[in-house]
Amino acid sequence: MSAPDRQAHWQNVYTTKTEKEVSWYQDRPSISLEFIDAARIGRDAAIVDIGGGASRLVDALLEAGYGNLTVLDLSEAALAVSRKRIGPPAASVKWLTGDVTTWQPSQQYDVWHDRAAFHFLAEEKDRKAYISRLKAALRNGGQTIIGTFAINGPERCSGLPVVRYDAASLAALLGPDFRLLADRVEEHRMPWGASQIFQYSGFLFHSPQIRRRN
Numbered sequence: 264m265s266a267p268d269r270q271a272h273w274q275n276v277y278t279t280k281t282e283k284e285v286s287w288y289q290d291r292p293s294i295s296l297e298f299i300d301a302a303r304i305g306r307d308a309a310i311v312d313i314g315g316g317a318s319r320l321v322d323a324l325l326e327a328g329y330g331n332l333t334v335l336d337l338s339e340a341a342l343a344v345s346r347k348r349i350g351p352p353a354a355s356v357k358w359l360t361g362d363v364t365t366w367q368p369s370q371q372y373d374v375w376h377d378r379a380a381f382h383f384l385a386e387e388k389d390r391k392a393y394i395s396r397l398k399a400a401l402r403n404g405g406q407t408i409i410g411t412f413a414i415n416g417p418e419r420c421s422g423l424p425v426v427r428y429d430a431a432s433l434a435a436l437l438g439p440d441f442r443l444l445a446d447r448v449e450e451h452r453m454p455w456g457a458s459q460i461f462q463y464s465g466f467l468f469h470s471p472q473i474r475r476r477n
Contacts, residue, residue, distance in 0.1 A: 269362060269383070270337045273316075276421060277340035282317055283454040285421070292320045294449055295378060298408045298465045299324070301445065302374055307331055309372040311400065313363050314379025316341025325352050333357040335366060336379075364392035368400035375401050378410035378461070382425045394437060401468045407441065409433060413448055413462040420459075430464045441466040 282288055299310070306328045312320055316336030322345075324332055332355070336342050339360045346353040359366070363380050375397060384390045401407060411428045412420070419425060428436075430446035446464045453459060 313377035382411040
């Protein structure tokens, strides 16, 4: 699926469904918050949430005192849901509409979080483009937290095929610049009671090439 097609798909999802009508809804993203807490970063650290449109992660991070937050999503409608829900504090967040595979980061981040986008990248060229942006956006010594459908998770979501991962296969794909720090499996309960299996992996980014340039 091309970037424009992805954008049209997700814009349609968030203009026709409410928050609790999508399978990935979480009232509180507890595991993501645990991984971010384990990163031991300051409240002024730069955090980007990839595909975080209507997610409540940004709400929880604002409540915890984090003040340098960016949310990137394909759907402007999804971002609008979050801005409306959060109210005035949303003005402190950078809200970006775009596709992560074509995005040109304008800053570097201490933490890159993604529970929404990576497993939808079914084509190798899109995964390579994603990893290229990840390396460009993450500072040396920064951490990435990626949540995907687990090996025994669903094969499709929102009508689209997904790629399922465990920590080892995700680490192999990201390459040697990323060192696995922790992983965890979650049985996510959807709003209507059924469950999906997710897996989360946290990595430390360290690139010798960047060190030599510095």
